[in-house]
Amino acid sequence: MPLSIEEVRHIARLARLELDDEALERYCRQLSSILDYMARLRQVDTRGVPPALGPLTAAPLRPDEARPGLPPEALWKNAPQVEAGQFRIPPVFEGE
């Protein structure tokens, strides 16, 4: 069940990955062969089997209390662009 190049392009867009044509073609080939291998999962009868969600032990609850966190300066330090204590990014809405 091979993927089409359009499908791979769509997945890359969903995943926010800018890929060139050569990369799209390579992933198209590789993902198709990996998904072929995954197809054997359909042989397993899972009627009435619940999904394995969650860890082995129930997570203990804790009181919902505010606690001190990292100071904002600690977070800015790694940012590519900061201005007036805020992350600077390109405009979300252009013009109009």
Place this chain on the structure above:
Amino acid sequence: MEALDLSLAELRLALRRGDLTASELTRACLERIARLDPRLHAFLHVDGERALAEAEQADRRLQEGRHTAEDLPALLGLPLAVKDVLIVEGMPCTAGSKILEGFIPPFTATAVRRLQEAGAIILGKTNTDEFAMGSSTENSAYGPTRNPWALERVPGGSSGGSAAAVAARLVPAALGSDTGGSLRQPAAFCGLTGLKPTYGRVSRYGLIAYGSSLDCVGTLTRTARDAALLLAILAGRDPLDSTSAEAPLALPDLEAAPTSLPLRGLRVGVPDEYFVAGMQAEVEAGVRAAVDALAGLGAEVCAVSLPHTEYALPVYYILAPAEASANLARYDGLRYGPRLAGASPQEVMARTRGRRFGPEVERRIMLGTYALSRGYYEAYYAQAQKVRTLIRRDFEAAFERVDLIAAPVAPTTAFPLGAHRDDPLSMYLEDIYTLPANLAGVPGLALPVGFDSQGLPLGMQLMAAPFREDLLLLAAHAYQQVTDWHERAPRLVA
């Protein structure tokens, strides 16, 4: 005998007795790193200055402690390495990726903090497949690590830097992570003891997330006794990780004098499903001989079945990439890490991610995004989650009959660099024996059980019921009392 020939437990005693100082030990590590690491590339970052300053402090406390009989912290003065997916405040962390180039963490992972509070010195950060995605450390954006036993071969992965560092005796022990075998397989390839604890046993806070329902922090050491020493400190509930468990840890007394049949009454199951066509004959022979040795120590050996084993690989390579595709959404070039220019935030994100992620990471993000996308979710993700339940049930049923499961770690010994280039599926098949423990959440331990005809280490894997690391360590320690595979050093070290 050089200091670095000693195990972690032996070094601990030597420091306490005053036979050796923490400064001498730290300098010995730094000298060994300077001599050998240019060939191995186990480390991505070494902070010798910070380590030596901490060693001096440790020496002062050790000296005072000797006079006042003060109860000293368990790991005081012992230098350790940490895989570059666990963050340490002030120490650059990349997770082997160009998308985190230059990132300096503002806080420290709980597992590392616990070691530091116990007096350990963090010497540096070790190489890893990018975001721990890989089985050879070849996927590191900073170049591969080499196996100390054979430099043209891989050390395994993704904790290959930690494994090479411990095997080449650059450090006595190291932390790593294991999402699908990333501690156990490098342990097997490098002749070490690798412990993946039960899911939830050790806090994941500060571990860079890959597959959050699978990720475990654990250790690479030369002996089971050293693994026990570290687990005692790492284990425990952490309010900062909601999946960390409150379960009690009752470690056996591994310092006690050995008895003749230390494993009497212990039932060891050997699953047929783990001995498949295509595996290296010497790996099977090595595991079977080691199982015989466990029987010689008093264990009862029997066959056991884990019927859904063959589905572990497709389940894992749907669930782990699905979780990764969500976890790695945070690398957007906006808040931290390098940024590529773009006209809109969307363009910045796509361009930064497209240029800065390596091919294996992109492949897994794509695979996971596909498995979670509309129209395919039921067929892939939901079905995989159900089959995961069946794999868990296999283990539950098996552990009603046996205390331990003994199996191979990987189908072969360490393979040459480049062996799986351009064939991702063949690389994934390297993980078939280690993935089930992550999917079931059970603890697993790899230990050295011999060498193949090329002089490469052979490993065996032991698995136990959730929170029964004590049984893994008991059996591995008993085996190491009657064998000396774990004491061999690669020729490189001599």
